[in-house]
Amino acid sequence: MDNKTLSVAIMSGKGGVGKTNLALNLGFCLFKGNHPVVLMDCDLGLANLDVLLGLAPDKNLQDVIDHDVPPEDILVPIEPGGFDFLPAASGVPELFEMDEDMRALLLSKLHPVFADHHYLFMDLGAGINPTVLSFASMSRVRIIVVTPEPTSLTDGYALIKVLATQRGVKDFLVVVNQVESKAEEQQTFSRLNMACEKFLGFGLTLLGSVRMDKALPESVRRQVPLMKRTPDSPAGKDLFALARKLHSLRASLLPQLAGEPVLVNFSSGTPD
Numbered sequence: 001m002d003n004k005t006l007s008v009a010i011m012s013g014k015g016g017v018g019k020t021n022l023a024l025n026l027g028f029c030l031f032k033g034n035h036p037v038v039l040m041d042c043d044l045g046l047a048n049l050d051v052l053l054g055l056a057p058d059k060n061l062q063d064v065i066d067h068d069v070p071p072e073d074i075l076v077p078i079e080p081g082g083f084d085f086l087p088a089a090s091g092v093p094e095l096f097e098m099d100e101d102m103r104a105l106l107l108s109k110l111h112p113v114f115a116d117h118h119y120l121f122m123d124l125g126a127g128i129n130p131t132v133l134s135f136a137s138m139s140r141v142r143i144i145v146v147t148p149e150p151t152s153l154t155d156g157y158a159l160i161k162v163l164a165t166q167r168g169v170k171d172f173l174v175v176v177n178q179v180e181s182k183a184e185e186q187q188t189f190s191r192l193n194m195a196c197e198k199f200l201g202f203g204l205t206l207l208g209s210v211r212m213d214k215a216l217p218e219s220v221r222r223q224v225p226l227m228k229r230t231p232d233s234p235a236g237k238d239l240f241a242l243a244r245k246l247h248s249l250r251a252s253l254l255p256q257l258a259g260e261p262v263l264v265n266f267s268s269g270t271p272d
């Protein structure tokens, strides 16, 4: 096996914190840096990547399961040359409520598509459910997105706690979205980090933050990724910095990735 794909789950306790925009724009940056990227919509309630891109895919993951459609046939190019999207079936919860065996079968079918890219971003739905827990524990890296709002922090902490206690997952990258200042980034991160250190016995890694920027809702309205429309906006600069960090992280993990499948299985209670 010669894997080179870094799998990244993007999750949050609370909805509407910026996960889908983060996946889309980090993906866009890395693609522009000559890395093929695939985004997988794992949000069963709302297939929101389609909406952000103004796409209406005619096939989705459900067709791979039900009709044995080859995964390459459902792949939608966002940009030609290696920025691709795997659409979920909007409003079809069964897709991700399948049992572990079915999920393993689906993922083994998708593996060649994953392995064809340098990054797999999984855009997870908000909150704590079996789908989120499985995908978050199978990915090589997890980004938990929070905002400075107290409810986002408490919900984020609850998700981390369940992943740690039920799945033995103890490594998390944090992105603080919609900050007004660097001080707010630090303050938000340290509140979450201190709670984890105190009650769960491990700390978190700050990946960085993205400023509150009206260019973001504007890019959503126009259905064009922010990094394509206004890369020089404050949020664009922050997203670029986050993409660079992920790029370094992948480079440092490449030797380990080579011996693993794109999605790894963590057993619960993995030793530190």
Ligand SMILES: Nc1ncnc2c1ncn2[C@@H]1O[C@H](COP(=O)(O)OP(=O)(O)O)[C@@H](O)[C@H]1O
Binding pocket: 012, 014, 015, 016, 017, 018, 019, 020, 021, 022, 048, 177, 178, 179, 210, 211, 212, 213, 214, 216, 217, 218, 220, 235
């Ligand atoms: N840094 C930001 N500044 C301003 N608005 C933002 C920012 N990040 C996200 N938003 C707004 O929040 C909304 C929800 O973002 P989205 O990525 O869809 O969240 P999620 O996927 O977590 O539900 C978007 O419509 C966007 O306009």
Ligand SMILES: [Mg+2]
Binding pocket: 019, 020, 021, 043, 048, 123
């Ligand atoms: Mg979303």
